[in-house]
Amino acid sequence: MQNLQNTEQNPYLLEKRYFELEQEMMKYSTAMMVTDEWAQEQQRLEQEWEDSVRADNINALKQVRSHMPVNVRSMTEEALVSEPTPNGKFLPQAFARKFKRTNVLQLLRVNPLDIEKMHPSYFEGMRTTGLTVTERRALHEHTKGIGTKWFKLKADKNVERKWLWFDGLKAKFKEVQTAYDSHHDDPQNRHVKADRILDYTEEDYGFPTEALYESSGKLESQEAPVETKQPAQSKPKAKADDIEMMAAIRYRLELEDAESEADKKLLRELYHAEKRTKLLEKSLKQARIEIPEDDIPYEEAKAKVAEVTEKIKAVAEKMMSTSDTREAAMLEKDYESLSSELTRYQSAMMESKEWAVEQLEKERQWEESVRERNQNALKMIRRHMPVKIRDMSEEDLVKKTTPNGKVLPQQIARKFKRTNILLLLRMDPSSIEPMHPSSLESMRTTGLTLTERRALHEHLRDLGPRWKTLANDKMAERKWMWHESLRSKFKELVNAYDAHVEKYGPEGNPNMGNRCPVNADRAVDYSGDYGFPEDAEFKVDSVAKSNLLTMEDIKKRKQEEEGEEEEEPAKPGGFLAAIAGLRK
Numbered sequence: 001m002q003n004l005q006n007t008e009q010n011p012y013l014l015e016k017r018y019f020e021l022e023q024e025m026m027k028y029s030t031a032m033m034v035t036d037e038w039a040q041e042q043q044r045l046e047q048e049w050e051d052s053v054r055a056d057n058i059n060a061l062k063q064v065r066s067h068m069p070v071n072v073r074s075m076t077e078e079a080l081v082s083e084p085t086p087n088g089k090f091l092p093q094a095f096a097r098k099f100k101r102t103n104v105l106q107l108l109r110v111n112p113l114d115i116e117k118m119h120p121s122y123f124e125g126m127r128t129t130g131l132t133v134t135e136r137r138a139l140h141e142h143t144k145g146i147g148t149k150w151f152k153l154k155a156d157k158n159v160e161r162k163w164l165w166f167d168g169l170k171a172k173f174k175e176v177q178t179a180y181d182s183h184h185d186d187p188q189n190r191h192v193k194a195d196r197i198l199d200y201t202e203e204d205y206g207f208p209t210e211a212l213y214e215s216s217g218k219l220e221s222q223e224a225p226v227e228t229k230q231p232a233q234s235k236p237k238a239k240a241d242d243i244e245m246m247a248a249i250r251y252r253l254e255l256e257d258a259e260s261e262a263d264k265k266l267l268r269e270l271y272h273a274e275k276r277t278k279l280l281e282k283s284l285k286q287a288r289i290e291i292p293e294d295d296i297p298y299e300e301a302k303a304k305v306a307e308v309t310e311k312i313k314a315v316a317e318k319m320m321s322t323s324d325t326r327e328a329a330m331l332e333k334d335y336e337s338l339s340s341e342l343t344r345y346q347s348a349m350m351e352s353k354e355w356a357v358e359q360l361e362k363e364r365q366w367e368e369s370v371r372e373r374n375q376n377a378l379k380m381i382r383r384h385m386p387v388k389i390r391d392m393s394e395e396d397l398v399k400k401t402t403p404n405g406k407v408l409p410q411q412i413a414r415k416f417k418r419t420n421i422l423l424l425l426r427m428d429p430s431s432i433e434p435m436h437p438s439s440l441e442s443m444r445t446t447g448l449t450l451t452e453r454r455a456l457h458e459h460l461r462d463l464g465p466r467w468k469t470l471a472n473d474k475m476a477e478r479k480w481m482w483h484e485s486l487r488s489k490f491k492e493l494v495n496a497y498d499a500h501v502e503k504y505g506p507e508g509n510p511n512m513g514n515r516c517p518v519n520a521d522r523a524v525d526y527s528g529d530y531g532f533p534e535d536a537e538f539k540v541d542s543v544a545k546s547n548l549l550t551m552e553d554i555k556k557r558k559q560e561e562e563g564e565e566e567e568e569p570a571k572p573g574g575f576l577a578a579i580a581g582l583r584k
Contacts, residue, residue: 015436019474034282050144053137053177060137062209063200065108067095069207071214073106087206094198104128105135108142111213116146119332120161128169133180134200136173143169157343158336246271301349308342367461370454370494374461377454379534380526381425384412387532388539389426393417404531415524419444422452425459428538433463437478445486450497450521453490460486497521 032038069075075083080096099105104126107115131139143166150163249270296304315338319331349355386392392400397413416422421443424432432440448456464483470476497517500508508518 057137057141060134061141064138065209085205123165296348298352298354301345304345312338374454374458377451378458381455382534402530
């Protein structure tokens, strides 16, 4: 890929070759990442990193705990500041505020066994912004054992949510720790300034640094159990798995010892099919895609989703109102069970053909509901836009009179030339379709009004489905994703606009200013008529496709060039060329 950047070839051919190499690299990367050897290598690297930071993490955990009361969760910020510490000092306001407001730090005084059983929403609601490196070290050391357990049990949806929370916390710690280490040689010690916003090394406030928790009331060993490292298993293990798989297939088919050639052929085909299936399942799990275990009918799954959703709402309301810890634990267990059940039925429903058909029908109905307004918006904007607008400057647009003798306002001229995506409204969709994705992605879309988005959606409406059908091509996929992002933002604005009009009426709420969707849409007024054609009239560009040669055109041009080179006689060079020049 790097060599391609140093060559002077046709940009179109370079881009095509680049994506071919990218697809090839993705193929081998995927094959590498589903192997057991790759997984073992990642585990080894992860363990080496853990070993390298553990000493600093343990020190950080002790430092933070020396500032933190065991019962910090039940104390107010005022109590933390006003009550004397075990060694007769008073905790500074900055530490008290940090412990109570950045509440994730309070986990340092919660037993890991209790943390393990907590509901994922409890963690997701905790504040983690503004943590220093020292605080992140302490949290990682305290929770790393739980993270390993959650990883092994993440087939459960609730456990997966907890593991994702832990993994996000760990990823941020690694990022911050790497940045900290990379600035270690900074002569001005700027790398430590952010970590010393709260300096846990200056004072010791006498609180226990050991694993003493409010819930348990007893000391527990902080040291993690010694892990016995498993010896690396690579090729022998893989061969044993293959033999085991083949034996399982033979057992299922009840084959006799004397296998015929047909049996052997069938065995080979089944073996390769089963091995490929396992690789695909492994890839899907890595991509966090669930495979439905049950073949549940669509109507049954749909009814169950509605039923279980109502049950979850009822349990959630009870969880918010109860103060009994035993009842809260039972409700939490019910909530987890219902969440798993809901996920199961949702997966079954969304994998069915009926669901896909229903979504297509909903999409068609939505398109029909907005189409008339979109067509009107497209006509309104085209009445303000010259056909050859791409050849005109902002100054030309303002100075030249329009077909009906008016002058285009400066605001509209500036909008057309600076928000250049609007220029597509005067391009034939058949010319937009083969454009390079980078040309579309670089177009400015910020500041578009709802009327402008309506016009663009109507003009590009048929291109999205075409690009989607060609999504296997990386270039077409990028164009489809660009179109999909435009469409998604348009739907969001339409829903907000309709909801606002339903609440406040067609004129909106004038007290909201530009936050009112109606007023925001009127920021650029397209209600006038400047005489430009409102129909699909486009500038014909005779060289529009000069840089979009097909493979047939490229081959033909190459053959013509080779033919010209063969017919042209060889020219003399050096001394003979000089003589030929004198004769002329």
